[in-house]
Amino acid sequence: MLLRLRVSLPDRPGVLGQVARAFGVMGADILQVTVLERQAGRAVDDFTVFWPGLFEPGELRDRICVVPGVRVDGVWPTREAPGTNPDYDLLGHVAGEPERAVVTLVDAIPDVVSAEWAVVVDSGSGSVLHGSWQAPEEVPAADLTPLRASAVTRDGLHLACVPMDGAHLVVARSQGPPFHQAELDKISRLTGVVRALARSAAGREHASGAAGRSGCRSG
Structure with missing residues (x-):
């Protein structure tokens, strides 16, 4: 299975x-290392590993923590295999079908940040406009109306919230650590690009329709 581990470690050679x-030693094959932050003499890295399941993931956490100064902040399953680039796939699908931009974003974003589900919520009514396939019927984040991108934890559920046009995107995971600022920034940037692509396509469609109507009148 693929696992993601968030590891805080001393930022010095050899660690x-x-x-x-x-x-x-534990039989885990490291596939990718992503540096999330480096400050105050420490680094926070996300390790994507192939884990053959010889031990429980909790034991993997315990064994890594024996390295002096190392702390494992979370271990959770991921579907984001290195080299698959789900963020590029997301943008490609949106560019091809901009009229489905919001649906495509909601369905794809959990895999981009190793989350479990996502929804887009109407900021006025609080109703769910669309949810990914694993989203619960009752969304505990429906009352969130962020004015800016934010990450919160409620009752053990980690949430990332990003405002959209009259709505907000909510991405959730119950396993693993809270959303890191680097993950929140990634969600925000992707959401911004998706919105820009959708608006650009809508503008072209409007201009084309206006030109067609003008042509009919002149004829």
Whole structure:
């Protein structure tokens, strides 16, 4: 299975090698390392590993933590296989079918940030406009109306909220750590690009329709 581990470690030479060796001893194959932040002498990295399941994921966490100064902030399953680039796929689908931009964004964004589900909520009524296939029938985040991108945790559920035009996108996961600022920024940027593509396509369609009507009148 594919696992994502968020690891906080001292930002000094040799520590990353020690962590890699600890993964190897446990039989985990490191597929990708993403640096989320580096500050105050520490780094926060996301490791994507192939885990053959010889032990429980919790034991993998415990073994990694034996490296001095290392802390594992979360271990959770991921569908984001290295090299698959789900964010590029998302934008490609939106460019091809801009009229389905919001639906495509909601359906695809959980895989982009290793989350479980997403919904887009009307900011006025609080009603769910569209939910991904794993979204619950009753969304506990329906009352969130963020004025800016934000990440919160409610009753053990980690939520990332990004405003849209008259609505807001909510991405959720119950496993793993809270959304990091780097993940929130990624969701915000992708949402912004998706909105821009949809508006651009709508503008072209409106201009084309107006030109067609003008042509009919002149004829």
